[in-house]
Amino acid sequence: VSDAEHWFPSHVRHLAEEECWEILADHDVGRVAYCDDRGPVVLPVNYSLDRQAILIRLAPYSRLAVQLEDALASFQIDEYDNFNQSGWSVLLRGKATHVETAAPSAEGDQPFPWAEGERSLLVRITPDEITGRRLLPA
């Protein structure tokens, strides 16, 4: 029994990796997660894709930046329709690393945070695994 079961055992369709990447490319807000000694922390972030990795922009000495330095991390995105009781979710599990500013990505690929403030640190979440599911309407 997989994790998918909790949400949608009967009308579930597993998404191919390619579909997961298409969904990620079509959106710009998701959730980053990390673990500390009190368990998981899940926080919304603006993001962009850099090939097959997630990029987020943070203030260099924020708590999130410190937690996402060479650490296990996940990125999650979902959408659901209350009327149809349907939806989808994508979970990317991997490792977060700080990106050396000496080797920036192309400007067009950078995440654009809605909030202002100094966000000179780019963090990359590189996947070890990406999984997705779609719950079809009943």
Added chain:
Amino acid sequence: VSDAEHWFPSHVRHLAEEECWEILADHDVGRVAYCDDRGPVVLPVNYSLDRQAILIRLAPYSRLAVQLEDALASFQIDEYDNFNQSGWSVLLRGKATHVETAAPSAEGDQPFPWAEGERSLLVRITPDEITGRRLLPA
């Protein structure tokens, strides 16, 4: 610098605990998170409130049910508006426990999963901490 900073440093308003509970009472889909040896896992779930705790209904021997037995766990909910670049998020950190079926909650308070299938196990997430933020439109 708090975690809030990553999303909305300037127009951020911290939500009072009471506001967080009101938001949780007004919704029925959120995300549960746990940690395993590969880091955090974040999955959408239907939920309900039982006083100041989250209830979710699972199949008894699913991976999620096994992971949420006497474990650190979090529950997260958020909403955002792409047009206004605004939104809010609530994070509840605490512990997940299996609820003895000998002592069920009132039927009206039970979570109603959209998916069918046997979901005889009730899991409660009891908070140690609940925090929320609202990002006001620019």
